Amino acid sequence: MTKSFADQRLDEATARIRRFLDHEQPDTPCLVIDLPTVRDRFTALRAALPEVGIFYAVKANPTPEVVGLLAAEGSCFDVASPAEIDLCLELGAAPEAISYSNPIKKARDVAYAFERGVRLFVSDSEQDVLALAEHAPGASVLLRILVNSKGSTYPFGKKFGCAPEMATDLLRLASESGLVPLGVAFHAGSQQLDPNGWDGAIADAALITAKLRAEGIELTTVNLGGGLPAGYLEQPPPLAEYAAAITASVERHFGDVRPRVMIEPGRAVVAEAGVIRSEVVLVAKKSYSDERRWVFLDIGRYGGLAETEGEAIAYPLVTSRDGVPHDGVPLGPVVLAGPTCDADDVLYQNACYELPLDLRAGDHVDLLRAGAYTASYSSVAFNGFAPLATHCVR
Numbered sequence: 160m161t162k163s164f165a166d167q168r169l170d171e172a173t174a175r176i177r178r179f180l181d182h183e184q185p186d187t188p189c190l191v192i193d194l195p196t197v198r199d200r201f202t203a204l205r206a207a208l209p210e211v212g213i214f215y216a217v218k219a220n221p222t223p224e225v226v227g228l229l230a231a232e233g234s235c236f237d238v239a240s241p242a243e244i245d246l247c248l249e250l251g252a253a254p255e256a257i258s259y260s261n262p263i264k265k266a267r268d269v270a271y272a273f274e275r276g277v278r279l280f281v282s283d284s285e286q287d288v289l290a291l292a293e294h295a296p297g298a299s300v301l302l303r304i305l306v307n308s309k310g311s312t313y314p315f316g317k318k319f320g321c322a323p324e325m326a327t328d329l330l331r332l333a334s335e336s337g338l339v340p341l342g343v344a345f346h347a348g349s350q351q352l353d354p355n356g357w358d359g360a361i362a363d364a365a366l367i368t369a370k371l372r373a374e375g376i377e378l379t380t381v382n383l384g385g386g387l388p389a390g391y392l393e394q395p396p397p398l399a400e401y402a403a404a405i406t407a408s409v410e411r412h413f414g415d416v417r418p419r420v421m422i423e424p425g426r427a428v429v430a431e432a433g434v435i436r437s438e439v440v441l442v443a444k445k446s447y448s449d450e451r452r453w454v455f456l457d458i459g460r461y462g463g464l465a466e467t468e469g470e471a472i473a474y475p476l477v478t479s480r481d482g483v484p485h486d487g488v489p490l491g492p493v494v495l496a497g498p499t500c501d502a503d504d505v506l507y508q509n510a511c512y513e514l515p516l517d518l519r520a521g522d523h524v525d526l527l528r529a530g531a532y533t534a535s536y537s538s539v540a541f542n543g544f545a546p547l548a549t550h551c552v553r
């Protein structure tokens with residue numbers, strides 16, 4: 160089978176990163192980000208959704224080089240805290256290019272954001288709307304609704320958003336409180352594998368918009384949140400299918416009065432740009448009868464691989480014994496685990512990973528497509544293991 164252009168580019172990026180690792184031999188574990196791939200992903204998103212405002216979700220990977228590159232490319236930013244606001248501003252983002260999209264925030268953090276020039280906020284509760292009215296007077300507000308995140312590998316559950324009726328009332332409240340009620344926001348769940356996974360929420364947003372229009376409140380915007388997927392062991396449908404499905408949903412539900420559309424991709428921008436290099440600490444068997452070996456790496460759930468919880472995200476692996484994945488090297492089943500003294504620090508025991516039979520302590524295991532939600536999730540120093548270091552390749 161011939162590889163697609165995108166796959167070839169990705170192979171080139173992985174090869175570039177692995178050359179860097181082999182040449183520099185940095186301490187492991189570490190994450191290496193290929194900046195040309197970040198630029199490539201951002202450019203591909205902009206080309207697929209040319210009329211959509213792209214707000215990169217900083218939490219996916221806040222490495223300064225990544226944020227600076229995206230600011231230079233003209234990206235906007237979705238932030239969740241004063242520190243993320245400072246980071247974006249320092250790296251060249253304009254305050255107008257920032258959306259404070261976390262509905263859970265302290266009143267003094269709202270005041271800080273406002274003081275730094277941020278004028279766009281997402282909310283989902285009465286108290287937060289009132290805090291915005293007081294500490295960010297006249298700012299624009301999007302109301303986040305609860306949505307069904309079926310199709311998502313990493314759903315958000317019920318923590319964020321409120322029922323559409325409540326969101327409608329809160330947009331009215333925003334209007335009465337001197338804020339600019341801008342529109343509806345939602346998140347259809349991360350790693351959304353169904354290109355139509357946004358449709359139900361877009362329909363809800365259009366209903367709210369129509370209802371308020373009838374009362375003279377004109378919402379102009381819909382914020383589709385994140386959820387665009389990355390390729391891990393499993394390949395999602397191509398970006399073009401997502402762009403077509405999303406564009407068709409907006410047209411179908413909003414009709415002639417087309418809203419301004421925002422998206423907040425995190426994973427889709429950075430996941431495929433990163434490789435984590437880890438070292439095998441120990442290979443062990445638990446009994447003479449169990450064929451599976453336990454492979455303990457120097458990175459685990461606390462070192463940046465939090466998304467292996469429930470084995471939700473399955474990273475492709477390449478070891479220093481197989482150069483090219485599964486290139487004729489004899490393989491056997493393994494359980495993969497991290498190095499800490501925590502019983503939950505197991506990465507994969509249900510997924511059927513197979514690694515070379517001669518794998519041993521000191522070998523490298525590279526985790527591919529690991530640029531999103533890894534370094535930013537790593538603990539300060541659980542069990543004395545340092546947080547995951549990030550290096551960038553240009």
Ligand SMILES: *Cc1c(COP(=O)(O)O)cnc(C)c1O
Nearest residue numbers: 216260349385386423424425426
């Ligand atoms: C985390 C987050 C995102 C990014 O989600 P991805 O699935 O990584 O694209 C976008 N918007 C909000 C509000 C988020 O919290």
